[in-house]
Amino acid sequence: xxxxxxxxxxxxxxxxxxxxxxxxxxxxxxxxxxxxxxxxxxxxxxxxxxxxxxxxxxxxxxxxxxxxxxxxxxxxxxxxxxxxxxxxxxxxxxxxxxxxxxxxxxxxxxxxxxxxxxxxxxxxxxxxxxxxxxxxxxxxxxxxxxxxxxxxxxxxxxxxxxxxxxxxxxxxxxxxxxxxxxxxxxxxxxxxxxxxxxxxxxxxxxxxxxxxxxxxxxxxxxxxxxxxxxxxxxxxxxxxxxxxxxxxxxxxxxxxxxxxxxxxxxxxxxxxxxxxxxxxxxxxxxxxx
Amino acid sequence: xxxxxxxxxxxxxxxxxxxxxxxxxxxxxxxxxxxxxxxxxxxxxxxxxxxxxxxxxxxxxxxxxxxxxxxxxxxxxxxxxxxxxxxxxxxxxxxxxxxxxxxxxxxxxxxxxxxxxxxxxxxxxxxxxxxxxxxxxxxxxxxxxxxxxxxxxxxxxxxxxxxxxxxxxxxxxxxxxxxxxxxxxxxxxxxxxxxxxxxxxxxxxxxxxxxxxxxxxxxxxxxxxxxxxxxxxxxxxxxxxxxxxxxxxxxxxxxxxxxxxxxxxxxxxxxxxxxxxxxxxxxxxxx
Numbered sequence: 001x002x003x004x005x006x007x008x009x010x011x012x013x014x015x016x017x018x019x020x021x022x023x024x025x026x027x028x029x030x031x032x033x034x035x036x037x038x039x040x041x042x043x044x045x046x047x048x049x050x051x052x053x054x055x056x057x058x059x060x061x062x063x064x065x066x067x068x069x070x071x072x073x074x075x076x077x078x079x080x081x082x083x084x085x086x087x088x089x090x091x092x093x094x095x096x097x098x099x100x101x102x103x104x105x106x107x108x109x110x111x112x113x114x115x116x117x118x119x120x121x122x123x124x125x126x127x128x129x130x131x132x133x134x135x136x137x138x139x140x141x142x143x144x145x146x147x148x149x150x151x152x153x154x155x156x157x158x159x160x161x162x163x164x165x166x167x168x169x170x171x172x173x174x175x176x177x178x179x180x181x182x183x184x185x186x187x188x189x190x191x192x193x194x195x196x197x198x199x200x201x202x203x204x205x206x207x208x209x210x211x212x213x214x215x216x217x218x219x220x221x222x223x224x225x226x227x228x229x230x231x232x233x234x235x236x237x238x239x240x241x242x243x244x245x246x247x248x249x250x251x252x253x254x255x256x257x258x259x260x261x262x263x264x265x266x267x268x269x270x271x272x273x274x275x276x277x278x279x280x281x282x283x284x285x286x287x288x289x
Numbered sequence: 290x291x292x293x294x295x296x297x298x299x300x301x302x303x304x305x306x307x308x309x310x311x312x313x314x315x316x317x318x319x320x321x322x323x324x325x326x327x328x329x330x331x332x333x334x335x336x337x338x339x340x341x342x343x344x345x346x347x348x349x350x351x352x353x354x355x356x357x358x359x360x361x362x363x364x365x366x367x368x369x370x371x372x373x374x375x376x377x378x379x380x381x382x383x384x385x386x387x388x389x390x391x392x393x394x395x396x397x398x399x400x401x402x403x404x405x406x407x408x409x410x411x412x413x414x415x416x417x418x419x420x421x422x423x424x425x426x427x428x429x430x431x432x433x434x435x436x437x438x439x440x441x442x443x444x445x446x447x448x449x450x451x452x453x454x455x456x457x458x459x460x461x462x463x464x465x466x467x468x469x470x471x472x473x474x475x476x477x478x479x480x481x482x483x484x485x486x487x488x489x490x491x492x493x494x495x496x497x498x499x500x501x502x503x504x505x506x507x508x509x510x511x512x513x514x515x516x517x518x519x520x521x522x523x524x525x526x527x528x529x530x531x532x533x534x535x536x537x538x539x540x541x542x543x544x545x546x547x548x549x550x551x552x553x554x555x556x557x558x559x560x561x562x563x564x565x566x567x568x569x570x571x572x573x574x575x576x
Contacts, residue, residue: 178397180393180395180397181397181399183358183360183385183391183393183397184391184393184397184398184399185399185410185414186359186360186385187358187359187385187386187387187389187390187391188387188390188410188411188414188415188459188463189386189387189411189414189415189463190414191414194414198399198402198410198414199399202399202401202402203401205401277401278443279400279401279402279403279443279444279445280400280401280445282442282443282445282446283400283443283444283445283446284445
């Protein structure tokens with residue numbers, strides 16, 4: 001019985017992150033990503049600014065957008081050097097953070113109990129399934145009627161969309177847990193709360209985080225829709241506002257900013273998930289399950 | 290049909306873990322049509338015995354294990370553990386407990402806990418030990434099983450053989466009366482399997498825990514067992530009981546002995562007959 005080949009603690013924390021980064025640089029993945037983005041920018045440039053193909057020439061091209069973005073004295077009034085750009089980003093991010101936190105805080109526990117208790121599911125699932133298919137835009141008038149001002153209705157809409165996704169995925173996560181883990185917990189002498197904390201919660205985590213990734217995307221979607229319809233600040237408002245006054249460069253800038261910010265937020269959710277599921281990360285790293 | 294064990298060939302019973310299965314019947318009801326999984330099945334297992342259960346696929350071996358463990362109810366009959374009723378008239382489902390720990394067919398170590406955390410789990414949730422004590426005990430037992438170097442690994446990071454061995458350690462830390470094994474080595478290659486057998490025998494020689502072991506592998510059954518119970522095709526009854534009167538400790542030289550071959554042949558004939566019946570009936574296996 002030799003254990004030499006598997007002895008030694010695996011790297012953790014920052015070391016693990018560095019180890020993974022080094023490994024990633026040895027694969028073609030980061031380089032292919034660069035090339036992909038390069039190809040996209042090049043085609044965007046050729047279609048818009050070089051060949052000026054219809055209908056692409058009607059929107060500002062990459063050079064124009066980037067020049068404006070980096071302009072200390074922007075032609076259309078907004079760039080990396082103006083305050084209102086950051087206010088819009090900050091306002092949207094704050095709304096997303098609040099909405100996502102509420103949706104996760106309510107959706108995860110609800111989903112866990114729905115998956116765990118048949119009775120609880122029988123009570124709640126029909127309600128969820130009736131409300132969930134209502135498109136978030138259909139909630140807009142209701143949100144405006146219910147809440148005063150700009151802030152609350154917008155957060156309400158983003159929360160709502162995010163909540164349904166999170167609750168449903170969490171429930172499916174619990175239902176996906178192999179029966180033998182419950183049985184194992186039972187024959188090792190677990191009480192109900194032990195099973196909940198040691199089997200239900202960790203077993204559902206992979207689905208929960210898949211759900212949270214989708215949910216944060218959905219939250220951004222509804223947030224921007226709400227900001228476009230009724231907003232005072234925020235990236236959605238910035239898009240709609242610059243469209244109204246024909247500032248198309250600013251509009252594209254806001255769109256690209258949304259893309260970046262959205263990407264960062266889902267990367268953060270993914271990172272949190274990987275951190276909470278080291279067991280899964282490591283097993284995958286070994287080519288196991 | 291009833292079969293009782295007259296004498297147990299296992300050496301040195303520990304005085305606990307005697308299972309008495311009397312006239313147990315189990316009817317499943319999947320989608321309206323009743324299926325008889327166990328039919329008046331009786332079996333006495335002495336404390337400290339290694340009882341191997343063989344039979345055609347889907348005959349109801351696992352149903353029996355599930356009834357003992359408290360995963361499934363029984364329809365009729367009674368199962369006792371050391372004279373106390375686990376399930377029977379008025380109590381169709383046995384209460385699950387750490388006196389009967391199961392080692393599962395596909396392995397059921399919690400993937401989100403390290404091997405040491407998995408092993409320490411039982412004593413912690415039962416309130417027998419605090420976290421630090423359980424952790425120390427777990428590490429000591431893992432080291433004893435040759436798993437000291439991987440105690441901090443997750444099950445997904447170690448080989449299936451190591452994981453299965455850790456699962457047996459997780460069971461043994463609770464000092465169970467009975468170890469219930471449901472084809473634990475089914476998916477393993479022959480070499481790993483032989484290592485697993487030796488380590489299980491080593492555990493048995495040390496603890497003398499009663500072992501209820503389901504398998505398809507007849508050589509495994511004879512090599513490990515004190516008795517091999519051949520079950521009929523569904524509905525399962527005990528068809529034949531083969532006494533394995535071979536001294537312990539056993540090792541791999543046994544496999545090439547004449548005595549061993551004769552026992553395997555004897556068992557094979559009984560099982561084959563049932564396997565043919567099961568195949569001809571063409572019934573789907575029960576989970």
